[in-house]
Amino acid sequence: MAACWGAFTQSVSLFKKLRFTGLALLAFLVTTLVVNAQSYTFNTVQIEGNQRVEQGTILTYAGIARGERVSAGRLNDAYQNILESGLFESVELEPRGSTLIIRVREFPTINRISIEGNRRIKDEAILGLLQSRPRRVYSPTVAERDAALITQAYAQAGRFAATVTPSIIRRSDNRVDLVFDISESGVIEIERISFTGNRDYSDRRLRRVLETKQAGIFRQLIGRDTFVEDRIEFDKQVLRDFYLSRGYVDFQTLNVSSELTRERDAFLITFNVREGQQFKFGQVRAVSLIDNVDEEDFQDVINIRPGVTYSPTAIETVITRMERLALQKGLNFVRVQPNVSRNDRQQTLDINFEITRGPRVFVERIDIEGNTTTLDRVIRRQFRIVEGDPFNPREIRQSAERIRALGLFANAEANVREGSSPDTVIIDVDVEEQNTGSLNFGANFNANDGIGLAVGFRERNFLGRGQSLSFGFNTSADNASYNFGFAEPAFLGRDLRFGIDLRYATTDGRFSDYATTLARFSPSLSFPVSENGRLSVRYALQQDEISDVEDDSSQLVIQDGDAGALITSSVGYSYTFDNRVTGLNPNAGILLRFSQDIAGLGGDREYLRTVAFLGAQTAVLNEEVTLRAIFEGGAINTFDGNSRITDRFSGNGKIRGFEPNGYGPRDLNAENEDAVYGNIFAAARFEADFPLPLPEEYGISGGAFFDIGSVWDLDDDLGGTIDDDLILRSSVGLSFLWTTPLGPLRFNFAQPLSIEDYDNPQYFDLSISTSF
Known part of the structure; x- marks a missing residue:
């Protein structure tokens, strides 16, 4: 009995549901039929309220023709x-017999655009972002959308809480003033950058690689301690380049x-990395897959030796050398495929x-866009190929790198892209110009010369x-x-640098x-002679004069003063070898300079002057400490x-x-005990x-040094009254290096070790810090 009653109850419920669904479906069908059954035929279309928009334009949007039967x-x-259409604030359609009345209210015209509440970003910069313009339809x-762009610009500047509210002020003749009210908020800085997963390199060393910096004491000037998402993506790439150049081929940035x-006033950024193992x-060896090509010739240009830390730069260098040899x-x-x-x-x-044979593809043409100031030839000369030459993808990449290295863009x-035929290509060069001029006003300070103006x-x-x-x-x-x-x-269209220097x-x-007065004119030519070597030749015409010599000065100085102004005409050359950037070891580099000048081509002086410089540096202890020898x-x-x-040399x-x-x-x-310098110095x-246990954002590190050398030898020692023998001097000291927006400053505290009675010690000096 209970089972029968349950079945009956379910049947009644199902019937009710079917009845409700049927009624709903019936109501929908009736409504649809009624709406579709209501139709109009308009012999006249009357448009009201339009001022700027033509009636024909409105009719085109409406899509209703006269005499056409139109449904609701x-x-x-x-x-x-x-x-x-975006042209009207409001639209109303009113059928009135055989006439259709279309009433519109047009959007107003923008009279002016005002920016209010902004202090950190100038009006001109904000107006350049907007799509809204005066005398255009609001x-x-x-x-x-414009407000969102302004908000994004403030986020790029680290002001993530900035808000922008657009509003309008109505004026006569259907015009409005568009106002963007900005609440800038404060800068959200990067309080800390940390790393997880790094074993071989410390957080301090990796932070030096990144473009993004922690907030420091110069946060108002540096501007790189604010969170910018695009900058983080760039940092991920430079971090990978850093590890790859040191042999970590499996390095990954897992997430940031x-x-x-x-x-909510600062960001904490963490790079989660996986270093992997270091490979060497x-x-x-070179392997030739082309008949009649001797691979031994290409083996000779390989400058990589077994056991050297792996570096993609070394691979690219060898490929470039081999392909250059093939052209020769x-x-x-x-x-050349590695x-x-x-x-x-x-x-x-x-x-x-x-060594393989690539497809026979030629360069059809090189198209350059984006250069409004720079002449095409400045960009074209960075290519080692011209129209009609065989296409080399690697050469194109290197040409783009050379263009970027100009510093003009x-x-x-x-x-x-493919050219007019399958065997030709077109190279599209797109550049973005930047400001290349600078005007600097500043003051300088030197512990020896005092304050100056520059x-x-x-x-x-x-x-x-x-x-x-x-x-x-x-x-x-x-x-x-x-x-x-x-x-x-690019003198005469070649890799030949021509320069003119004037100095007074x-x-x-x-x-x-x-006192001394010097005037110098020197033209020069320089050109590469090897992968890391460059040779420069020059001519110099110089006039120098020694004056205001005191009566109690050294007889050598008095003689030079009595000689008056002398003319020196000389020719010279300089050879420079520098592998600090292009070398296979990213932690070490060598800079060598050797120059000679011969005076005597006319003028009053005849001499041979030789100067040599050798500097080397390397990073040790996981690149925490930099060692330098000069x-x-x-x-x-x-x-x-x-x-x-x-x-002479001082x-x-x-x-x-x-x-x-x-x-x-x-x-x-x-009486003045004048220093008269020497003909030789070494x-x-x-x-x-090295780093110091100070907060990294201070930008202060430490240093230690040991110096040794001397100045000696005179043509005339005044009968032996001047000691011009080789007497070594030496000193040790500690330094504090402070990285500031004005440049890296070096504070040296020195203690002379080997010193003569007549020497003048100096226990402290301040200078600009340089690597060499």
Whole structure:
């Protein structure tokens, strides 16, 4: 009985549901039939309220023709089409017999745009972001989009809580003033950058790689301690490049987390990385897959040796060398592909550089866009290929890198697309120009010369030709110098740099009892002679004069003063070798300079002047400590008598712990005990820079140094009254290096070890810190 009653109850419930569904379906069908059954035929369409928009334009949006039978649904579609045109605030369609009345209210015209509440971003910068413009139709959608763009600009500046509210003020003649009311909020800085998963390199070392920085004491000037998402993506790439160049081929940035602090006033950024193992090069050899091509010739250009830490830069360098050799042998369309064999047990990578024949593809043309100031030829000369040459993808990438290295463009990209035929390509070069000129006003301070004024102007893209133009002056309490320089980097259309330098300088230092005046004109030419070597040749015409010599000065100085102004005409050369950037070891580099000048081509002076410089540095202890060694030396050999004091070497700055002119030959018989300098100098400096247990955001690190050297030898020692023998001086000391927006400052505290009675020690000096 219960089962029967349950079945009956379910049947009744099902019947009710079916009855309700049927009634709903019936109501929908009736409504649809009624709506569709209601139709209109309009012989006249009357438009009201339009001022700027033509009637024909409104009719086109409506899509209703005279005499056409129109349903109520079609009228609704016409209403939506007119409203969605974005030209009207409101739209109304009123059927009145055989007449359709369309009433519209047009959006007003923007009279002016005002920006209020902004202090950190200027009006001009904000207006440049907007799509809304005066004398254009106001659109609420566009205004909201503009507000979002302004908010994004503030987020890029680290002000994530900034709000922008657009509003309008109605004026006569259907015009409005569009106002963007901005609440800027405060800057949300990056309080801490940390890493997880790093074992071989400390957080401190990895933070130095990143473009993003922690907030420091100069946060108002640096501007890189705010959270910018695009900058984080860039940091991930440079972090990968850092590890790859050190042999960590499996390195990954797993994720980057950014969290707001509890007070919501700063970001905490954490890079989660996986370092992997460090690999070295194993066997490296060239393999030819082209008949009649001797692979031994290509083996000779491989400069990678087994056991060296793996680096992608080394691979690219060898490929470039091999492809260049192939061109020299007249082999076109040759491609070099590195085939890598991995040995996880020994942690080595064997490289086979396979020499193959690539597809026969030619360059049809090179199209350049984006350069409004820079001439096309400045960009084109960075390509080693021209129209009609065989296409080489690697050469295109390297050309783009050379364009970016010019420093004239914010960005430069070179992309390839198919040309007019399958065997040709078109190279599209897209550049974004940036400001290349600078005008600097500043003050400088030197512990020896005091406070000075510096003004300088430099243009690196003069008249869009890629030429460099500079001039300026630098003064201190006792010295002044005026400089002018011009350089053409591609003289005669070749990799030949032509330069002209003009200089006028006066000195009246407190470390000497005379004044000097120098005027110099020097044209020069420089060109590469090897992968890391460059040779420069020059001519110099110089006039120098020693004046205001005191009566109680050294007889050598008095003689030079009596000689008056002398003309020196000389030719010279300089050779420079620098692998600090292009070397296989990213932690070490060498800089070598050797120059000689021969005077005697006319003028009043005849001598040979030789100067040499060798500097090397490397990073140790997981790159926490930088070791540096510098060796310098110079000699002047005269052919016409005694050397002049302005030609001899003073040794200033070569050995810390001594005042300028504080060591070397000195005339002790003169009342002023003048330093008279020497014909030869030599110095060696050994330095170590290391971190200090201070908050990293202070930008302060430590250093230690040991200097040794001397200045000696005179053509005339005044009958033996001047000691010009080789007497070594030396000093040790500690340094504090402070990275500031004005430049890296170095505070040196020195203690002379080897010192003569007549030397003048200096226990402290302040200078700009340099690597070499």
